Amino acid sequence: MRTARRAAPRGLRTFLAAALVSAQAGGLLLGAVGPAEAAPQPPQGVVEAVRQAEEAYAAGRPEQAAEIYRGVLAAGWGSADLYYNLGCASFKAGQIGWAAGFFEEARRLAPRDADIRHNLRIVLAQKRDRVQEEGPSWLLGLLTGLLDSYAPVDVVHWLVALVWVVCLVAGVHWGIGGRARAVTRRVLPVLAVLGVLAVAALGLKAYQVASAPSGVIVAAEAQVLTGPRVGETVQFVLHEGTFVHLGRTAGAWREVWLSEQMRGWVPGESLMVLHPARWLP
């Protein structure tokens, strides 16, 4: 009578494991840094515009620099650095609200960038409104504070990388077996804990993104009305640089809110709508 072990030739198992490891290593790389060949370079016109904006800023014409940077954005090109420069130019042009919005966009793309955080702090120190927001519980606040230095895409990277690693170890564990299994048997529980943490981090990040303001007041003064039309009662007044949460849209009006009680409508042109968080690399 023949045994089952003889039914699975060693050559086949070795081949399968090697293929698995190769695929996983390549995939890990792709998942971590993204396909380099898929990032096209900006056209010469965009490069030239950026250079002109830098010259305008250096020559003390921040309004012109901001205008050019906005053109680059409108052409569909952007980066944390571009938002940073746009924030600088807006601030120097006296547009506190726009500066706050652009620095916040930059911060969301590169949350660990110290220069961006510094400039955002400087700008926010100059806004008039001090908003008393009800924060989360201390534990949730601590955890979201830890995650504040990471963009959503970073958390997705962690999770993807962890999936690759788990699959690699699982492949070794089930596909190769033997002595390797003694190692993988110890590694897999650790990976399971890491997986739980990564999923929890993803959930917290989703909460953080969902509870973050999605707009900023750019008008020097914006009256918040009870309804989306001129003539409604003025509930309170916001000033440029104040971050708000956005609600419904009614024509050219947008619902904003600071808290459950403090909500109302402002004209759309008095707002800068921040881009939603990017979750994919």
Next chain:
Amino acid sequence: MSRGGAPSRARAGLLVVLALGAAGWASGPAGADEPSLQVQVDRQEVPEGGSISLTVTLEGFSRQAGDPEVPRVDGFEIYGRGSSTNITLINGKLSSSTSQSYQLVAQRAGTYVLPPVKVQDKGRVYQSEPITLRVLPAASGQPGRSAAPAPGAGRAPGAAPSAQRSDGRSLYAELEASKTEVYLDEQIVLRFFLYQRADVTVYELSDFSPPATEGFWREDLGQQAEQRVRLGGDLYIVREVAWVLFPTKTGDLVIGPGSVVAHVPDRTRRGFFTSMFDRRLVEVATKSLRVRVKPLPAAGRPPDFTGTVGQYEISAAFDPPQARQGEALALTLRVRGSGHIQTIGAPLWPAWEGLRVFDSGEAVSVNKAAGRVEGEKTFTQVLVPTRSGPLTLEPIRFSYFDPARERYVSLSTPPLTLDVQPAASGAPGSAGSSYVVPVGEDIFYIRQDLAGGLRRLSGQGLRGVWFVHLIPLIAAAGALWWHGRRSALARDPALARRAQGLKRAQEKLKALDPAAPAAQVASAVAEALEGFLSDWLDAEVRGMRRADLEAELRAAHAPGDLVDEVLGQLAWADDVRFGAGGRGDVAARLAGATRLVGELDAALRKVTTGVAP
């Protein structure tokens, strides 16, 4: 127990306390050793027309004690203003005191003596000490309070109003400014007076509108004590509200008017049912005041003058008084005096050698109790000695404009000396190191050459290669399947044999040469078929009777045609090997056997339930 039991007990307890208190009150102060008579005045100097508050306090007297006898005093008219009684019960000991208030309105300048106030109780006379009072001439401009007003500030709030005539009016208001021609930022006391002739009834005052003070910084001094003054032979009750004003611009500025609404009896409704509810409202308004504000003179303006107006003195001190190289200490300059304290400008600090200097801020303390704005402003500098040894610092100069003297005044601290001890070992500064401190804050500069980092905003994401991330999942699933299959085979040897039966049979048949001797082919075919069936049926088929084999195959639900074909192939092989059967078409037999094991394997897999091999 009734529901009202507890409250009843509480009421009973209260009654006992009240009864004890009443008994104590009726029998005089329990434990009071000696009755006490106190006579107090709020001031002893008053200008002509001003008033002094006199309070007589009786403590420990019996109920039979008479009212205090306040003697007449020459030069004053005395008016009673009411009384109050205070009863306290502490640790079962009852004590009571009665206070009676009087107002003494000064009539003539001079020095007078208030004779002792007397009280009779149980046949005994108690009396106070005499008090000397001084009435100053009204023209002297001396205030009615002990605290003198700032030079140029005129009469202090609470002092008698300057009005000497009433023109016979019974209820009127006036504005009074301490000065009507002032320098920029010079302190003025503005007083709103409401005059009410003593025989006029006013039920209530309402809707007070302070005078408009555009062009002035205003500090409230609040409502002042009520006074009684005699004007043109009539006695008036005077109420007062006061402010301190600091002009913030030059030119002719208008103050006021101020007004208040008085609720007075309605004399038009006379009759039996006339009551205090029959009232009419009278608005009593002042006239406006015009104040001329002069600019500060350009002549004589010191170079270090920073706009401070008033009367000040300065002092400077180190904290801690001892200094050590590399360690910070504070130098505080105090500017104390009367004027617009909040706007006192910072001094021009000298450039001191041997020190690093950091501005540490300023603090303001304002006091308006004296009827004017006074106080102090402190300016603090943090100093870090950069070398040890004695240091003599250049004095700090401070200049201000004194509107009373109409000239600039420059003050200077004495030279400031520091004995700087050598730095502690390892401390900053001991090896010539220095602190870096921020002196300004702004946003950081833009980033250059950022074009290379630009990305398509709309093209972000995995750009169509997302499926790459399915690879690990698929691979892991495959490995898991592989692991499961191996486990299943290891657990079930019959299953493992079945899984390999077809392969082994086909290999065996494939290895045969169709041109080989018929007996050899027949033997191999029989062996392959019997081996395959043994694997599938998990039973040794060799030596099994064909009828038994047929029964086994049919029990395994093998299709009937295939069973017949198996039996036919085995019969042919037996014929070739053991009988006289002809060779036949060996190649066809071999091909047929190969096809047969394949079809049989597929058929048996179909009918097999459970884990498919």
